[in-house]
Amino acid sequence: AAKQQGRNRYSFFSASMREAAMLKMQTAVDLRKALAERQFELYYQPIVNLSSGLFQKAEALLRWNHPDNPSLFSPNNFISVAEDIGIIGEIGDWVFKQATRQVAQWRERYQTPLQISINKSPLQFFKGGRQHPLWLQHLRDLGLPGDCVAIEITEGLLLEASPEVSETLAMFHRSGMQVSLDDFGTGYSALAYLKKFNIDYLKIDRSFVSHLAPNSNDMALCEAIIAMAHKLGMKVIAEGIETAGQRDLLLAAGCDYGQGYLFAKPLPAAEFEQLLGQREQADTPDRTP
Numbered sequence: 158a159a160k161q162q163g164r165n166r167y168s169f170f171s172a173s174m175r176e177a178a179m180l181k182m183q184t185a186v187d188l189r190k191a192l193a194e195r196q197f198e199l200y201y202q203p204i205v206n207l208s209s210g211l212f213q214k215a216e217a218l219l220r221w222n223h224p225d226n227p228s229l230f231s232p233n234n235f236i237s238v239a240e241d242i243g244i245i246g247e248i249g250d251w252v253f254k255q256a257t258r259q260v261a262q263w264r265e266r267y268q269t270p271l272q273i274s275i276n277k278s279p280l281q282f283f284k285g286g287r288q289h290p291l292w293l294q295h296l297r298d299l300g301l302p303g304d305c306v307a308i309e310i311t312e313g314l315l316l317e318a319s320p321e322v323s324e325t326l327a328m329f330h331r332s333g334m335q336v337s338l339d340d341f342g343t344g345y346s347a348l349a350y351l352k353k354f355n356i357d358y359l360k361i362d363r364s365f366v367s368h369l370a371p372n373s374n375d376m377a378l379c380e381a382i383i384a385m386a387h388k389l390g391m392k393v394i395a396e397g398i399e400t401a402g403q404r405d406l407l408l409a410a411g412c413d414y415g416q417g418y419l420f421a422k423p424l425p426a427a428e429f430e431q432l433l434g435q436r437e438q439a440d441t442p443d444r445t446p
């Protein structure tokens with residue numbers, strides 16, 4: 158009976174592996190069509206100044222309106238498939254163009270210095286993925302200053318310490334763009350790279366924020382990260398703030414900005430625009446940009 162059970166368990170396991178592999182293959186096939194068929198959409202989530210409660214920044218987050226089942230396709234899953242099959246560069250270009258077109262429109266319409274954060278896959282720093290000169294041209298065409306864009310990168314990229322990476326980051330800064338280090342604390346956290354690269358914002362990963370309580374280990378880590386970042390001249394953004402309690406603790410710890418469901422979920426452009434319309438334009442004490 159035990160053997161029987163073992164075999165069943167084994168076949169169950171391999172069936173689900175097979176399913177996962179099939180889903181991945183199908184995802185790859187569908188992804189190649191998605192750009193051409195305009196199935197991608199950007200959502201926007203405000204990044205709030207914790208002391209004023211106002212925002213002048215937002216993160217663009219990719220959504221895939223897959224014709225069969227959009228809810229199946231989280232960027233966490235399909236981005237890695239897009240990287241595997243070598244089309245992350247094209248998708249990334251689309252995201253950059255779409256996000257900057259949108260921010261140009263909003264800055265004009267609402268007379269606001271809105272800055273947009275754009276996630277960049279590490280692969281976009283190398284070989285065919287490197288479209289940055291085109292991006293700069295695109296910004297110029299839109300008449301946008303560089304500082305209306307912040308590029309979000311992750312720790313793994315900096316570990317490589319390759320010339321392509323330093324060169325590209327330096328070029329971003331020359332053109333006025335800012336750089337954020339996303340998901341901080343979940344990667345290798347080899348802190349030495351922080352002094353080698355010019356980083357403007359550290360984004361504390363949601364995993365440190367979600368269990369935040371007074372005197373907890375996570376609290377100590379957040380306080381330490383914030384103190385270190387400030388000493389190095391960086392601003393701090395806390396990700397995944399869901400409760401007023403978390404916000405209050407982070408504010409007390411000196412955290413500059415926050416992002417999370419407490420303030421707003423990532424929103425389709427039309428809904429995000431309503432937030433822009435509601436904002437108190439007379440009072441914008443946020444520092445540049």
Ligand code: C2E
Nearest residue numbers: 218219232233236252276277278397398399416417418423
């Ligand atoms: P990320 O850049 O760290 O983005 C933050 C994620 O946290 C988003 O997930 C957002 O919806 C979610 N989030 C925000 N506030 C809360 C909260 O209060 N609670 C919880 N539980 N979650 C919250 P999303 O949109 O599913 O994106 C997942 C990841 O996919 C992103 O993580 C990013 O790494 C990647 N991604 C998204 N868009 C792009 C893109 O355009 N290009 C690239 N290369 N990657 C992208």
Ligand code: MG
Nearest residue numbers: 216276309339
């Ligand atoms: Mg991000």
Ligand code: MG
Nearest residue numbers: 339340360396
């Ligand atoms: Mg993150």
Ligand code: MG
Nearest residue numbers: 339340362363
């Ligand atoms: Mg993440």
